[in-house]
Amino acid sequence: MKVAKSDIPPIPDIEIFLVSSVHDMKNSVAILISRLEKTLISADKDNFPEYDGFVQMNHEAKRINDKLMQLLTLYKMGQKVYPFDPQYVSIDEFFQTIASQNMDLLASQGIKLEIQTDPKLSGYFDEVLIYGVIANALNNASRHTLSHIYLSAKKNNGVLELCVEDNGKGFPEAILQESVDAIRNVDFQSGNTGLGLYFSALVARLHRKHGCSGEIKLENGGHLGGGCFTLSLP
Amino acid sequence: MIGIPPTASSSDLDLSGKSFLIIDDFYEIRNVFSDILRKCGVRGRNIHVVANGNEAISSLKKKQYDVVLCDLNLGAGKNGQQVLEEAKLHSLVGPNCIWIMTTADKTAEAVTGAAQYQPDSYLIKPINETILHMRLEKIWAKKNAFAEIHEAMGKKDYQKAIKLCDKRLDFDIVNNAELQRTKCDLLLRCGELDRASEQLDEILAERDYSWAMTGKARILMSNGDFSAAKVLLEDTLKENPSFLEAHDLLVETFQSLGDLAGAYNALERAVALSPNSVVRQKNLGEIALKLGNLEKADKAFRKSVSLGENSVLKNADAYIGLAKTCTSNSNHEEALIVLGELNKNFNDKDIHLKAIAVEGTIQHQCGNTERAKLIAREFSELIKKDEIGLDSERSLEVARLLMATGDQESAISILKQEIKNNPESNTFLIDATEILCDAGMGDEGINLIETAGKEAMELMNGGVLLASKEKYEEAIDAMRNARDALPTNIRVLLNLAYVLVIYIQKKGPKQEYIVEAQETLSIVNTLSPGEPRYVKIKNILKGLTEKKTDGDTK
Numbered sequence: 001m002k003v004a005k006s007d008i009p010p011i012p013d014i015e016i017f018l019v020s021s022v023h024d025m026k027n028s029v030a031i032l033i034s035r036l037e038k039t040l041i042s043a044d045k046d047n048f049p050e051y052d053g054f055v056q057m058n059h060e061a062k063r064i065n066d067k068l069m070q071l072l073t074l075y076k077m078g079q080k081v082y083p084f085d086p087q088y089v090s091i092d093e094f095f096q097t098i099a100s101q102n103m104d105l106l107a108s109q110g111i112k113l114e115i116q117t118d119p120k121l122s123g124y125f126d127e128v129l130i131y132g133v134i135a136n137a138l139n140n141a142s143r144h145t146l147s148h149i150y151l152s153a154k155k156n157n158g159v160l161e162l163c164v165e166d167n168g169k170g171f172p173e174a175i176l177q178e179s180v181d182a183i184r185n186v187d188f189q190s191g192n193t194g195l196g197l198y199f200s201a202l203v204a205r206l207h208r209k210h211g212c213s214g215e216i217k218l219e220n221g222g223h224l225g226g227g228c229f230t231l232s233l234p
Numbered sequence: 235m236i237g238i239p240p241t242a243s244s245s246d247l248d249l250s251g252k253s254f255l256i257i258d259d260f261y262e263i264r265n266v267f268s269d270i271l272r273k274c275g276v277r278g279r280n281i282h283v284v285a286n287g288n289e290a291i292s293s294l295k296k297k298q299y300d301v302v303l304c305d306l307n308l309g310a311g312k313n314g315q316q317v318l319e320e321a322k323l324h325s326l327v328g329p330n331c332i333w334i335m336t337t338a339d340k341t342a343e344a345v346t347g348a349a350q351y352q353p354d355s356y357l358i359k360p361i362n363e364t365i366l367h368m369r370l371e372k373i374w375a376k377k378n379a380f381a382e383i384h385e386a387m388g389k390k391d392y393q394k395a396i397k398l399c400d401k402r403l404d405f406d407i408v409n410n411a412e413l414q415r416t417k418c419d420l421l422l423r424c425g426e427l428d429r430a431s432e433q434l435d436e437i438l439a440e441r442d443y444s445w446a447m448t449g450k451a452r453i454l455m456s457n458g459d460f461s462a463a464k465v466l467l468e469d470t471l472k473e474n475p476s477f478l479e480a481h482d483l484l485v486e487t488f489q490s491l492g493d494l495a496g497a498y499n500a501l502e503r504a505v506a507l508s509p510n511s512v513v514r515q516k517n518l519g520e521i522a523l524k525l526g527n528l529e530k531a532d533k534a535f536r537k538s539v540s541l542g543e544n545s546v547l548k549n550a551d552a553y554i555g556l557a558k559t560c561t562s563n564s565n566h567e568e569a570l571i572v573l574g575e576l577n578k579n580f581n582d583k584d585i586h587l588k589a590i591a592v593e594g595t596i597q598h599q600c601g602n603t604e605r606a607k608l609i610a611r612e613f614s615e616l617i618k619k620d621e622i623g624l625d626s627e628r629s630l631e632v633a634r635l636l637m638a639t640g641d642q643e644s645a646i647s648i649l650k651q652e653i654k655n656n657p658e659s660n661t662f663l664i665d666a667t668e669i670l671c672d673a674g675m676g677d678e679g680i681n682l683i684e685t686a687g688k689e690a691m692e693l694m695n696g697g698v699l700l701a702s703k704e705k706y707e708e709a710i711d712a713m714r715n716a717r718d719a720l721p722t723n724i725r726v727l728l729n730l731a732y733v734l735v736i737y738i739q740k741k742g743p744k745q746e747y748i749v750e751a752q753e754t755l756s757i758v759n760t761l762s763p764g765e766p767r768y769v770k771i772k773n774i775l776k777g778l779t780e781k782k783t784d785g786d787t788k
Contacts, residue, residue, distance in 0.1 A: 023338055023339060026339055026359075027260065027263075029360075031263060031266065031360075035266070037362065038269060065360070080476065080506075081475075081506055083341065084474050087411070093368055097365055099364075100362055100363075101362065208473065
């Protein structure tokens, strides 16, 4: 009796599966986040022993959401179908959006998020992309800060500068070096994919005005003496 | 509509009396959104949820909602964009209804719909109350700011809309960018190219906005400078590869330059950005068919037809294209089935006429010469009795059929007539030449086209020449004759209006000429909105008639 060969047929287009799965996962994560937040907001902190655990879960779910968003965006940019859509954005409103998604969470971790901006300040950028960059920076800061994060915006010679600073130990030397050329420093072999940094540098570069591109900068020091991430947009 | 100044704080927005419709295929998401709305102060009984497009349409038929939150990707059946299109086309939602499209991530499709079918906003999930609240406030404020402008635009009173934009630009900082863009669009729509160009240059000095660069390209195209337009559009796309409007114009530019392969490549990129557009898929199929790429044509036409099944924007030409592709693949049986589907799906006399012409050609190709001849004979009789209205597309199909069935004479006369109606359309000339060449009339055909073009030019310009010799009455007669011969030729109509206006200018107002000029101009605006000369002549006429009424009152 002949035994049928169990050859795996060639997989038609793995890229399509990957992209549609990422899209699907984003839907699930969106539900997860909304449910967790509902639980957290309605919970009585003192009589809910799992509270901190839920906060942590929510934090991780948001990280997954942000990473999936970055992956999808990079994929679409590679295919030249990312709908880059810069608009005039009120920085005050933009920061309110960011605060609404992060303030409670940070507070529950004992971290103070301080926001500083001029209410009349506006910027010209793709809101979804820049939200991704700032959310990524806030996430990093929340993992390394001691107790305080400072989010600020100002215009410097027509260039909009968005800063995320913290009072932790600051960036290690290796990352400061790497950030000088985040786009070239992706190293899949060593496992240092630096997705967040790569994404941020690419997004900055997409924002151009009369031949000048945006950029990111990592430093130590700043207002709070810790890490200081700056995104400049022309 | 509630009035909120742009700076209102979030506590000012009272949502308790507002009605909401949530459309999402995920049960959990519907629950999450309902929770968020309740937290925003919306009463539970004012929140309605549905799971798919058909349920959404029946809810929208029963009730006018203040806000619709619609998922773009609704699984099987209609997608969110198709629900929106149907709701707008059938007036199930009024201008005050806020439509927010929700998506899992930012897709190109989300920002590529036709302007009249755009939602008010997109929100990327997950969202929370602050985000929803802020977004609603912003949209209501914007609707208020643009209410008068949009009303004027709805009445096609573009000059008034432009004035309203100017008025608002003086003080409205929040909407400055949007107002500038609307104003430039309006100037282009009225054919005020010089003013538009000036505005766009000012805007471009500040920043290389994709929409402004595309606006400049539009002006170059209107002036017939397609090579320069092409360069500018390619530059725009280098900066912003996903700017769909620039892709669409680039396709048009390539077509006008007679570069079909270029048009195909540009359109393929536009389709990659908006794979669910019924019209773009249809256009892609048509160019592929012309290039002889039957495989791509077949795929694109089928996609267009299947997208159209769930859409109020379904396109008859996609069926025609698919039928032709089937025939080219020697699949005549399916071609005829497709035409049958077309007749079932569309209830329109002109579409049926075109389908019959195409059927005739297919019958001829599959050997049913008797049936083909019968259809052809019916057409030539209709034409002889002048009982048939043929636009460019239909003329081509009928000419193709008549040519195939051996009635060269009628075929040529149809093509000549349409060339005279439309002597400046490159795409039509290319198609007409092809039909003549296919019939083995290469040189003779080119000759015919050139002669028809020349005759049209003489008819178009004869009256103007007479007017410049101060023979005003003869000028009007000449242009009237030209209009009777070429009733849809834009330049003939404009020149008729022009000689009438000149007469009034030189010899004083004459009521019947004023009416005739106005009627002629309004035909021009229906046939080809935004002609630059239309605006100029209309303004002169307006000046003359106002002067006349002044005189009467004194």
